[in-house]
Amino acid sequence: MTEPHDGDPPPGLDLTTAEWGMWQAFRNGSTHDLRTSHPQRNDPSGPYAWGPERSVRARVVALLLLDGPPAQPGRVAALKLNGVHITGTLDLAGGNIEPYVELKNCRFEREVLLPEAQFTTLRLVGCALPRLEAARLRTEGDLHLPRCVVEHGIRLTDAHIGTDLLLNQLIVRRDRRGMSISADGLTVAQDFQADMIESYGELSLRGAQIGVSLSLRGSRLRNPYGRRALNAPQLTVERSLYLTAGGVSTYSSGSTPPYGTASTPTRGTRIQRFECEGGIRLDDGRIGDAIDFDQARFIMENDQELSLRRVQTPELRFLGERPQHGRVILSGARVVNLVDKSVSWPGPGGLTMAGFSYECLIPRGHFPLARRLEWVAAATPEYAPEPYEMLANTMRASGEDADAREVQLAKQRRRRETLPVAGKVWGYLQDWTVAYGYRPGRAAVWMAVLWAVGSVFFAHNRPEALKPDESPNWNATLYTLDLLIPVIDLGMDGYWRPDGAVQWASIVMILLGWVLATAVAAGASRLLRRQ
Secondary structure (H helix, E strand, O other): OOOOOOOOOOOOOOOOHHHHHHHHHHHHOOEEEOOOOOHHHHOOOOOOOOOHHHEEEHHHHHHHHHHOOOOOOOOOOEEEEEOOEEEOOEEOOOOEEOOEEEEEOOEEOOOEEOOOOEEOOEEEEOOEEOOEEOOOOEEOOOEEOOOOEEOOOEEOOOOEEOOOEEOOOOEEEOOOOOEEEEOOOOEEOOOEEOOOOEEEOEEEOOOOEEOOOEEOOOOEEEOOOOOEEEEOOOOEEOOEEEOOOEOOOOOOOOOOOOOOOOOOOOOOOOOEOOEEEOEEEOOOOEEOOEEEOOOOEEEOOOOOEEEOOOOEEEEEEEOOOOOOOOEEEOOOOEEEEEEEOOOOOOOOOOEEOOOOEOOEEEEOOOOOHHHHHHHHHHHOOOOOHHHHHHHHHHHHHOOOHHHHHHHHHHHHHHHHOOOOHHHHHHHHHHHHHHHHHOOOHHHHHHHHHHHHHHHHHHHHOOOEEOOOOOOOOOOHHHHHHHHHOOOOOOOOHHHEEOOOHHHHHHHHHHHHHHHHHHHHHHHHHHHHHHO
């Protein structure tokens, strides 16, 4: 304004009745409500036209916010509109907006331009707008967009939100680049809540930093136009990331409920699961408390991924619905607690976890060791020892030594399939005899069986003595044991001359004794190395 503020609009502005009411409400800090008595006609996204009696020019709104009149004595100037049609382009780019701004159920004719603008708090509740352009926007307080409908995307690149960013029940469609929300480099000091939103396009949060929690409970992300529905590499969240089921009344502990969301909204309070149609990329993320996928549903094509490469978080809760297509990638991820269900993991070819480390397994529901081994096998179409070693170490650390031995045995059996024929034969012998050293008692059983069979055979088929006058008394049991035990001489084998079938039986006993002894030695060596 070129004249001193006296509360009157500048000459030549020619305010309409609706604009004059807005001007006075601004000075009083009251709400300028232009809704009708017909609720169906108050829907900003509805088909009904809003006439001049409900319309204000965007340039008048900008004038109020950037250089508005002083407040009435004892009042605080604020722009509060309800059910108003804002015509033209609202351009506040680079502006410093000090008044409080709260727009409810408003309809914008054209895009809203807020790049590099500064607000205290900005609340758009249940509004309809073609596009929100707000790169490098800064707010001291909240940015609220609950229940808004944005037809051509939102841009919040490098924006800085002083407290909470609340997008609950937002409906946003893609822009010309296929992006629904572009928020790379976004900084939110407290909570980022986007519960029950509908996103049609790519939601991009590359390098975003969230001071408390990021919640997408009950949201539906769909991007049939591109590869990813959620693209958030190098995301930092100080507390938890929720991609879980939820409803409008479900919020993280200690967080602020979404401003302007009624206790019984139009969608009701039905709980719905988080659903993502398209890939998700969370590579190199740092999540302070947990990543939660409880009841989540992932709908992917064969070439799409739920990628958690090199993610670091104390707890990963993989409790969603099993993906039917695509892949789950955990390569290089590091977690402390892995909370999971056997029915949540994809089958063979759908899981990759090379270099995935965890310290404690917390299964939900029935998850026996056999299914856990299938889980590892599904992640290793080609044999790799690391997933088996990780599982065995985790079992051993939790005191489940028997299960740890079963995992190591499964690893040796998988490795055997990669060996040449000779190695496979020797592997089968070790498996049948001592189970690669993980079941050493099996060797004693084999030895006892052979000893008993040999004793019975030689009792009925006594060999001839080499020197009858010097031979000891015949004892089939000791003779069989002397044949079976290599190296040690019990003084029976050298005094007799087997012939025919007896000779062949003796040779078989000697060979089997060496095989057993070698297998036991190999198993004992492996056992000592393990200890």
